[in-house]
Amino acid sequence: MTVAFQGVAGAYSEAAAAQLYPDATPAPYDTFDAVFAAVESGTVEAGVVPIENSLFGSVHANYDYLRTHHVHVEVGQFLRIRHCLMAPSGASMDAIEAVHSHPQALGQCQGYLSDTLPQAQSVAAYDTAGAARDVAESGTATHAAIASRQAAAEYGLQVLAEGIEDHDRNYTRFLGIRAGTAKDHVHPQANRTSVVFALRENVPGALFKSLAVFALRELDLCKMESRPQFGTPGQYLFYVDVAGSYADLPLRRALDHLSEITTEQKLLGAYYEAPVPPA
Secondary structure (H helix, E strand, C coil): CEEEEECCCCCHHHHHHHHHCCCCEEEEECCHHHHHHHHHHCCCCEEEEEEEECCCEECHHHHHHHHHCCEEEEEEEEEECCCEEEECCCCCHHHCCEEEECHHHHHHCHHHHHHHCCCCEEEECCCHHHHHHHHHHHCCCCEEEEECHHHHHHHCCEEEEECCCCCCCCEEEEEEEEECCHHHCCCCCCCEEEEEEEECCCCCCHHHHHHHHHHCCCCCEEEEEEEECCCCCCCEEEEEEEECCCCCHHHHHHHHHHHHHEEEEEEEEEEEECCCCCC
16 A cells, blocks of 8 residues: 655655555655645555644645545544754754744744854755755755654754744644545544535635534534635635534535535534643
């Protein structure tokens, strides 16, 4: 089995893939879109993508790709993210002029960077491990990267500081995805169901009515995320996570009720998600 992830060796997504699919072979891809396309086409059996971080919020592009690609969520997992500051051998903290990493990682460490390296410029990269690789290849002792300890070992970088994230409860939620329709692939132990919908009318009370279909059946909403509808300014898509399985009759009835007031509705997955690990 082959599992796609975005980034290069040493990426946090690779670590998440190893947890979700321990017997699989990881396959790196340059972009999230490429991961979704590989899963959808059957080039790989599964993919692993981040969807949100506890410090820096959602990975918005992946919400969009869940809707636009013919895939479904089959599993969820929280991964503890421990960031390291790393640089080529011989580097010193007071000489660092630039810190490279993915914007999510830079955001998760912005307090540390502001307090400890106020002189350093933050440079966005497409991947944490890719930033580490690029810094290693450059050999420039004034440039550092934020990535995992695994990435530092992978690319021969010196760890200058560890645990630099702004809070010790820094977790990223990852989703395992496969090709196919969610309704045809309901996990037998599903404890979470995700759906996206667009409201039929943008009128007062429309959003309240959409949420009421769950409240009337005493269904617990875990999360709600809104995204602009492409090409229709002022109109939004709503992504909702509900505790429970699509196999449960009250949840199916809620979604049937919801379809009466929506112009678009897609079940993204009915899957098992492990609880957040203890501190």
